[in-house]
Amino acid sequence: MDTLNQLAHGFSVAFTPTNLLWCLLGTTLGTAIGVLPGLGPALTIALLLPITYQVAPEASFILFAGIYYGAMYGGSTTSILLNTPGESATIVTALEGNKMARSGRGGAALATSAIGSFVAGTIGTAGVAFLAPVVVGFALAFGPAEYFSLMVLAFIMVSAVLGSSSVRGLTSLFIGFFIGMIGVDLQTGQPRFTFGMSELLDGVDVIIAAVGLFAVGETLYVASRRYAGKDEIVPLKGSLYMTAAEWGRSWKAWIRGALIGFPIGSMPAGGAEIPTFLSYAIEKKLSKHKEEFGTTGAIEGVAGPEAANNASAAGVLVPMLTLGLPTSATAAIMLSAFQSYGINPGPLLLTTQSSLVWGLIASLFIANVILVILNLPLIGLWVRLLKIPAPQLYAGILVFATVGTYGISQSPIDLVILYLLGGVGFLMRRFDFPTAPVIIGMILGPMAETQFRRAMTISNGDWSVFYTHPLSLTLLSLAVIGLLAPRIYSSIERRRVRGPEHVPGDA
Amino acid sequence: MSTSDEQAAAPRPALPELLIGIGLLACAGAVLWQTLAIPVSPLYSKVGPTVFPYMTAVGLAVLAVLLVIAAVRGGWQPDDEKDTPSDWKSMGFVIAGLIANLALIKPLGFTAASVIMFVLVCYGFGSKKPLRDALIGIIPALAAYFGFAKALGVNIGAGFIENQLNSAIAIITNWFGA
Numbered sequence: 193m194d195t196l197n198q199l200a201h202g203f204s205v206a207f208t209p210t211n212l213l214w215c216l217l218g219t220t221l222g223t224a225i226g227v228l229p230g231l232g233p234a235l236t237i238a239l240l241l242p243i244t245y246q247v248a249p250e251a252s253f254i255l256f257a258g259i260y261y262g263a264m265y266g267g268s269t270t271s272i273l274l275n276t277p278g279e280s281a282t283i284v285t286a287l288e289g290n291k292m293a294r295s296g297r298g299g300a301a302l303a304t305s306a307i308g309s310f311v312a313g314t315i316g317t318a319g320v321a322f323l324a325p326v327v328v329g330f331a332l333a334f335g336p337a338e339y340f341s342l343m344v345l346a347f348i349m350v351s352a353v354l355g356s357s358s359v360r361g362l363t364s365l366f367i368g369f370f371i372g373m374i375g376v377d378l379q380t381g382q383p384r385f386t387f388g389m390s391e392l393l394d395g396v397d398v399i400i401a402a403v404g405l406f407a408v409g410e411t412l413y414v415a416s417r418r419y420a421g422k423d424e425i426v427p428l429k430g431s432l433y434m435t436a437a438e439w440g441r442s443w444k445a446w447i448r449g450a451l452i453g454f455p456i457g458s459m460p461a462g463g464a465e466i467p468t469f470l471s472y473a474i475e476k477k478l479s480k481h482k483e484e485f486g487t488t489g490a491i492e493g494v495a496g497p498e499a500a501n502n503a504s505a506a507g508v509l510v511p512m513l514t515l516g517l518p519t520s521a522t523a524a525i526m527l528s529a530f531q532s533y534g535i536n537p538g539p540l541l542l543t544t545q546s547s548l549v550w551g552l553i554a555s556l557f558i559a560n561v562i563l564v565i566l567n568l569p570l571i572g573l574w575v576r577l578l579k580i581p582a583p584q585l586y587a588g589i590l591v592f593a594t595v596g597t598y599g600i601s602q603s604p605i606d607l608v609i610l611y612l613l614g615g616v617g618f619l620m621r622r623f624d625f626p627t628a629p630v631i632i633g634m635i636l637g638p639m640a641e642t643q644f645r646r647a648m649t650i651s652n653g654d655w656s657v658f659y660t661h662p663l664s665l666t667l668l669s670l671a672v673i674g675l676l677a678p679r680i681y682s683s684i685e686r687r688r689v690r691g692p693e694h695v696p697g698d699a
Numbered sequence: 700m701s702t703s704d705e706q707a708a709a710p711r712p713a714l715p716e717l718l719i720g721i722g723l724l725a726c727a728g729a730v731l732w733q734t735l736a737i738p739v740s741p742l743y744s745k746v747g748p749t750v751f752p753y754m755t756a757v758g759l760a761v762l763a764v765l766l767v768i769a770a771v772r773g774g775w776q777p778d779d780e781k782d783t784p785s786d787w788k789s790m791g792f793v794i795a796g797l798i799a800n801l802a803l804i805k806p807l808g809f810t811a812a813s814v815i816m817f818v819l820v821c822y823g824f825g826s827k828k829p830l831r832d833a834l835i836g837i838i839p840a841l842a843a844y845f846g847f848a849k850a851l852g853v854n855i856g857a858g859f860i861e862n863q864l865n866s867a868i869a870i871i872t873n874w875f876g877a
Contacts, residue, residue, distance in 0.1 A: 242847070357775065359762055359765045359766060359769065360766075360775070362758070362762055363723065363759070363762045363763075363766065366755055366758045366759045366762060367726075367759075369751070369755045369758075370726075370730055370755055370759070373751065373752060373755065377748040379748065380747065380748045382737055382738060382739075382748045383737075384733070384734075384737055384748060384752060385730070385733045385752070387733065408797070411793060411820070412790055412793055412794070414824075415786065415789040415790045415792075415793045415823055415824060416785045416786050416787070416789065416790045417783060417785075417786070418786040418789050418824070418825065581826070582824055582825075583820070583821040583822075583823075583824035583825060583826040583832070584817075584821060584826070584832065584835055586793075586820060586824060587796075587816070587817040587818075587820035587821045587824070587832070587836065587839075588817070588836075588839040590793075590796070590797070590800075590816060590817075590820055591813045591816065591817055591836070591839045591840050591843050592839065592843050594800055594804070594809075594813065594816070595809060595813070595843040595844065595846075595847050596847070598804060598809065599847050599848075604801055604804065604805065607800070607801045607804070608801065611797055611798075611801070614797075619719065623715070623716065623719050623775075623776065624775065624776065637751075641751045644746070644750075644751070645746045645750070648746040649746060653746065
């Protein structure tokens with residue numbers, strides 16, 4: 193019962209008045225940016241990274257974690273009332289949730305998604321607390337070769353297996369590698385990819401990359417798409433309280449969603465798309481009210497995927513805290529916050545920084561309680577945020593984007609890089625390249641390179657370390673299977689079906 | 700899920716996607732050129748600073764070729780995305796706002812440059828009341844400036860407006876402090 197003791201210690205860290213205030217601030221801010229289209233947790237945490245120079249690590253991670261969880265809650269409100277999923281994780285919520293809102297049951301949809309997020313978030317956070325020490329036990333056996341192979345597996349999973357196209361996903365990842373390598377090579381002191389500019393010797397700051405891709409790129413994209421259809425806010429009707437029948441239909445879906453979401457989230461693959469779609473498919477199959485799916489909106493179709501989404505968000509913290517392996521853009525930016533404190537996330541984190549880790553986990557439990565209060569009784573407040581007109585919203589986002597970037601070193605060169613990356617982000621958004629792998633590649637790429645060179649130095653330049661170590665070989669084989677299996681499967685499928693029919697999910 | 704990129708019913712080569720593929724190929728070339736420019740000390744010849752850059756260059760080149768092939772086979776964009784025309788005028792105003800901000804942030808300070816960008820971006824997004832937008836824009840600009848300068852301790856270029864406000868704040872705090 194060591195975990196429970198550690199957790200009790202974590203609560204003593206999280207329950208200090210200042211840390212509770214950071215948690216409240218984070219959850220409130222997180223909900224707000226989750227509700228607002230065009231702003232996400234990755235962008236917000238990136239803009240707030242300078243806070244790591246000001247406050248203790250506990251405080252900033254409690255703030256960031258609050259933002260991370262809050263954005264999940266806020267995002268579902270937008271999906272239900274506006275039918276514009278802010279993130280890919282809430283696409284499924286919009287399917288049934290918006291239909292429910294249109295048929296006058298928006299209140300029940302919001303309630304089941306908030307309470308379901310609470311239930312699944314709590315299960316997921318408990319999962320982090322109990323699974324993290326177990327994973328650490330395994331990870332201590334990892335050498336540089338195993339770490340490198342694990343990162344290769346994560347790269348393949350994040351960019352090639354999840355998402356709509358492996359070629360475009362990998363392209364994003366490699367662009368991220370390139371951006372991550374700009375600057376002085378830490379092992380030899382050689383400048384790389386600086387194009388002769390001294391400003392690039394320090395590398396491209398992750399703040400600039402995240403803000404360029406997510407804020408500038410997104411604003412340019414939305415501006416260019418003004419001719420596309422506009423979504424109307426569905427006015428909130430009906431009480432926020434669910435009927436007994438709705439509770440009965442929701443609770444099993446929450447539990448199922450959480451049990452699907454957490455394991456998938458905690459694998460070194462991450463991603464909320466697969467668990468949410470999987471939960472949706474299962475709920476649709478098990479429901480006694482199939483006629484409501486896609487017509488008036490079925491409450492199970494909101495409850496399950498919302499729970500899966502929040503549980504997988506919690507799961508993503510397991511590889512990040514135990515292996516230093518971020519599998520989402522937000523986790524990658526949180527990892528760079530660790531680096532900014534000089535802390536290396538990895539198997540030793542739980543012992544060397546135990547009050548930080550357990551304080552963070554405890555604060556996530558508290559964040560869930562705060563969030564369910566913020567998002568049910570105070571829902572009217574957040575709905576009002578949706579009424580901010582698009583011109584002022586996006587103009588405001590750009591103001592914050594420039595202050596965050598210009599503040600790094602007061603150099604107009606940073607703004608030029610920001611705009612260039614914004615242009616790249618626009619093209620990627622326009623031509624359906626995922627942007628998250630860029631951030632992951634940029635943060636994780638240099639770490640993979642370090643492990644690779646360490647492994648090669650130990651083996652005296654012998655490449656065979658990567659396939660003679662059994663664990664490393666297993667991880668690399670899994671990566672190859674992940675890359676090739678869907679292709680082989682779909683070509684067999686196509687031969688059997690012989691039609692122009694699309695493979696399900698091939699958007 | 701990850702499957703093929705080719706669409707069954709669109710055999711015509713897609714020009715925009717083709718340009719993206721060729722552009723990426725050029726990027727791969729640039730990465731290779733810059734990698735060749737990295738001086739390598741013989742001490743590190745086994746796993747020097749160029750191994751990963753070479754891998755990245757090769758990876759990008761292979762992916763670029765795959766994208767070009769996909770583009771020649773009709774591209775990967777869904778039809779409704781192709782059918783929506785781009786609003787160049789709207790984008791133009793947003794870009795003008797960004798460039799104005801870049802040009803004016805040194806001479807005018809952060810707040811003034813931000814308000815000008817705010818107005819241009821709002822206009823690009825279809826707002827037809829520039830004066831009102833300028834008044835609204837002061838709020839996020841000042842919130843961002845003071846939020847970052849005071850709370851996060853980030854030093855942002857101060858111009859006329861910030862200096863006036865800073866001295867006003869100093870006067871008020873002195874007043875209450877005395």
